[in-house]
Amino acid sequence: MPKYLIILLFTLGMLTPGPASANVRVFACEPEWGALAMEIGGDKANVIVATSAKQDPHFISARPSLIAQVRRADLVFCNGADLEIGWLPLLLRQAGNAGVQPGTPGYLEAASFVKKLEVPTSLDRSLGDIHPQGNPHIATNPHNIFSVAQILAERLSAIAPGDRAYFVDRLASFNHRWTEAMTRWERQAEGLRGVPVVVQHSTWVYLVQWLGLNVVVTLEPKPGIPPSTSHLETVLETLRSSPAKMIINAAYENDKPSRWLAERSGLPEVSLPFTVGGSKEADDLFRLFDVTVGLLVENGE
Amino acid sequence: MRYRNRTVFGLAFAMALTGIFDAASAQESSEISILRDALAKMRAQYEGEIARLEERINSLEARQTVAPQDTASLGPSTVSAAQSTAPAEILGGRPTRGNAFNPSIGVVFNGRFSAFKQDPESFSLPGFPLGGETGPGAEGLALDETEFGFSANADDLFFASVTAALDAGEQGVEVDLEEAYIQTLSLPYGATLKAGRFFPALGYLNENHDHTDDFVDRPLPYQAFLADQYNDEGVQLSVILPTELYIQTGGGVFRGADFPAGGSPNGGVGAYSAFLRLGGDIGFSNNWRAGVSYLHSDAEGRVSGEEGAPIEELLSFDGNSDLLIADFKYQWSPEGNVRQRYVTLQGEYFRRYDDGLFNDIPVSAVDDGFYLQGVYKFAPKYRTGYRFALLDPDGGLPAALAGTALDAMGRKTRSHSVMFDWSNSEYSALRTQFTHEKRGLLTDNRFYIQYILSIGAHGAHNF
Known part of the structure; x- marks a missing residue:
C-alpha cells in the first residue's frame, strides 16, 4: 500500500507546473538579498525570500516550507559569515539539492565578498553569540551591497547563460543608480x-x-x-x-x-x-x- | 555645476570598483568579465551623458548664465564621498587554523534531580511489555547521558556524523553508540540516502535526540511502543518532491536489533519503514507539518522484563509487530519571530498490531496510544508547557498470560505533565517538570529539575 502511495505522489510532484517565464529560481535568505536578486534578476529570476524583516535572522526555524523551497532552488543566496548557522546547514542537508550545496555555483554567500569587521581574535561562548568570521550584518553599508551585486550577476549568468546580456543590462543600470544614490546619502x-x-x-x-x-x-x-x-x-x-x-x-x-x-x-x-x-x-x-x-x-x- | 557633480560620481564609482576587484580577485576570471561588460555598458551610457552635458554647458556659457554660487556649494561632498568609499578595514584579521578541516565537535551535558512517589525499580505500563531500560530513571541527584557528537562533510558527496553517549550506570561507565551514519548530499531528484546506525524517520520525535525535547521524559506512547526511541542499523532513502508544498516520502530497511524488533531476524534484515510528510506555512506566522509513518518489525526471542529477573517474570516474544503513527506539529509566532514568542501544538497517535507468540502462547493484539502537548514561549528566555498522554492496551488476552506484563486488566494509563524552562542562551536550559500519572491502579507523581548544556558546535534543530 505505501508503495502505491509513493508512486502516486511522485506522479503528482512531476505534474505540478512551475512559473513559465522565470529562468532562475533564487532562494534568498534575507529580504535585502532578495531585493538585490530582484534588482539584478528582473523578470528572469523568480525570487523567494526565506525571512521577513520582522524576524531575527539568527533565529529561524528550519521548517518544512523552507526545505521545499531550497529543494527547488537554482541559487541559494544568503548572507553568510555564520548568520544562518542555526538553520541553513540543516535546510541544505535535508533538501538534497545537489546544485546548491556549498562550493557549487548555486550557492552564494554575500559576506564572502566583502571585508568583515569585528573578526574576533579569541572565541569563547562566554563572550556571547559571537561570529568567528566577523560581524555578519554587512548589508548596512551600501558599498558592500554594491560589491555583492557584481558577483550575483555573474552567478545568475552562470546558471542561465542565455540571459547573460539581460543580467549585464540590469547590473549596469543598478550600478549607475546605486553609485549616484550612495553619493547622495553620503552628502546628506x-x-x-x-x-x-x-x-x-x-x-x-x-x-x-x-x-x-x-x-x-x-x-x-x-x-x-x-x-x-x-x-x-x-x-x-x-x-x-x-x-x-x-x-x-x-x-x-x-x-x-x-x-x-x-x-x-x-x-x-x-x-x-x-x-x-x-x-x-x-x-x-x-x-x-x-x-x-x-x-x-x-x-x- | 552638473559637470562637477559627475566627477564626484565617477570618483566614487571608481573607488567602489577598486573594492570589488579586491574582493573578486579570488574568483575565476569569468567573474571579472561580467564586470568588464557592465562597465563598458556604463561607460557608453556615461560618455553619452557627458557629451550631452558638455553640449549644454557650452550653450549655457555662450549665453553667459552660469551661476557661480552653485559650484561653491558643492565643495565638501567631494571629501565625504572619497572618504567613505575607502574599503572597510579588518580589525582582527582572519586567524589561520590548522584544524579548519576538523569535524564539528559538540558535547551535551545533561543532569537532573528527580523525586518519585512510586519506586522506579518496579515501573511498568499495564498491558505493554517494555523494552530495554524504559522507565523514569534513577531517583535523586543523577547525571543523565553525556552526549558527544562529531560531524562533517566527508567530501562533496557525503556527510558523516557520529554521536555517542556516556552513561555512568551502576556497572560503571557505559558507552552507547547512538548514531554513526553517512548521508549523501548530491543525489539527483532531491533524494537522500542515509546508511549506518541512526534514529529512523518515524513519527515526529523519533529522529530527534532527547536533549532537544520539550519535556524531561519521552511521552507515554514512545515509552510503550518504541522503548523511548527506535534506534537501528540499516539504510533509509528519502525524496523531497519539487513542489511548493513540502512533500517528503521515503522508507528504510533495518537490521531489527532494537525494540520493537529484536534478535536481528531473517539473517539480519528484520524491519522496514515507510513515511510521508507534508508541511507548509500560512503567512510567516503559522507553520505546520504533518505525517504518517509505518514500521514493520520482526522479533525473534525479544525479551521484556527487568534484567536479572526470574524467568517466570520475563516475557519472550516471537512474531511481528506493525506500528502506524500519525503526527502533526503546528507553530504560531507573531511575524514568525520565534526568538520572542511562540506557541507550538504537537501530537502523535500510535496504533500497533502485534501478531505472534508470547512465551509460546499465540497472541493477536491491537494497542493504541497518543499524546498531545502545547508549549508557550512567553518571553525570550522563558517557556511553559503542558502534555497529556494516554495508553489504551488491547482488552483480550489468553488466560495463560494473566498476571504478566501483557495483562492490563482493562486499565489505561494516563499522564499529565507541566513544565517550565529558562534558557539563558540557545546553549543552555534549566527545566522543571511535574508529572501526575495513573498506571492502572497505581498513582505516581514525579518531580524533576533538569539542566541541559551544550558546548562546541551545536547542530541546528529540526522544526
Missing part, C-alpha cells in the same frame, strides 16, 4: 560624522563605519544576551558622563530595552528598518537607505 549624512549614539545589538558596525557615527555604548551586555535591568542602569550611568544623541535598534528586535532607556534618558528611540520591508516606506533597497539616512539625520543633527 555629512553632519552625522562623530555623532554619539547608543545601539541595542552590534547590528550596525558597518553602518556606523560608513557614516562615521560614534557608538558610546551597546545595550546588550554581550552579543545575543538580552540586557537585564541592572545592566541598563549601568548604561544610564555611562550616558550621564558621555551623552549620546539617540538610541538605535532594528525593527525586528524587542524594543523594550531601548524604550526603557529612552524613557529615563530622554533620548529619542530610533527604530531603523534594518532591511527591506522593515518599515512601510523601506520597500526596496534604495528606499531602505533613504529611510535609514533620513531617520538618522533627523535625530542626529
